[in-house]
Amino acid sequence: xxxxxxxVVKDVAxxxxxxxxxxxxxxxxxxxxxxxxxxxxxxxxSMMIAVNREYAADGTAISAEDEIAVIPPVSGG
Amino acid sequence: MxxxxxxxxxxxxxxxxxxIQTPECGGEVMFAGTVRNHTKRRPVVKLFYECYREMAISExxxxxxxxxxxxxxxxxxxxxxxxxxxxxxxxxVVAVAATHRGIAFDACEYIIDTLKETVPIWKKEFFxxxxxxxxxxx
Numbered sequence: 154x155x156x157x158x159x160x161v162v163k164d165v166a167x168x169x170x171x172x173x174x175x176x177x178x179x180x181x182x183x184x185x186x187x188x189x190x191x192x193x194x195x196x197x198x199s200m201m202i203a204v205n206r207e208y209a210a211d212g213t214a215i216s217a218e219d220e221i222a223v224i225p226p227v228s229g230g
Numbered sequence: 231m232x233x234x235x236x237x238x239x240x241x242x243x244x245x246x247x248x249x250i251q252t253p254e255c256g257g258e259v260m261f262a263g264t265v266r267n268h269t270k271r272r273p274v275v276k277l278f279y280e281c282y283r284e285m286a287i288s289e290x291x292x293x294x295x296x297x298x299x300x301x302x303x304x305x306x307x308x309x310x311x312x313x314x315x316x317x318x319x320x321x322x323v324v325a326v327a328a329t330h331r332g333i334a335f336d337a338c339e340y341i342i343d344t345l346k347e348t349v350p351i352w353k354k355e356f357f358x359x360x361x362x363x364x365x366x367x368x
Binding site for chain 2 (some may be wrong): 157159160161164183195198203206207208209221224225227229230
């Protein structure tokens with residue numbers, strides 16, 4: 154499945170999108186996989202996941218049809 | 231309430247002022263956020279803003295809805311710039327118009343404070359010493 158990356162997460166991974174394993178079925182598992190794959194992300198004070206352009210809670214289910222993105226601390230304005 | 235939300239390469243104060251102008255309103259409040267030439271005394275050469283566009287517009291829309299639920303605002307504008315920005319450039323413009331000024335100040339402050347918390351836009355700072363990092367605070 155595909156994951157959109159932005160900001161510092163994009164810099165850490167070195168790509169604007171990456172693939173993650175199909176066995177990951179919810180936001181909490183995806184976050185754990187991200188922290189394992191990119192330990193530098195543990196330094197962020199927050200890391201949200203957006204599912205279909207909405208901030209998603211850890212229990213939110215994800216599937217290949219969803220648009221999934223990693224949202225590091227925002228800094229607009 | 232009439233709403234104008236946009237994310238583009240260049241945003242202007244005038245766009246916002248033109249949109250909120252209406253004879254039914256006597257209070258117009260606008261906030262402009264511009265690029266500072268330093269962060270905590272460290273000289274900044276330029277910024278680069280990137281966004282998750284569809285979600286950013288969606289989050290801006292939520293802010294507009296929250297404003298509409300709390301205050302009787304007649305016109306609301308949120309404009310954010312993306313791309314390379316230099317000191318003095320306008321990065322964000324928020325403007326509202328209401329019958330009277332009190333709620334216009336409150337709504338305008340609420341919009342910019344909430345934008346900095348929820349709208350997926352990221353600022354990379356390019357320092358004079360050559361380092362470039364994503365800012366991790368709003």
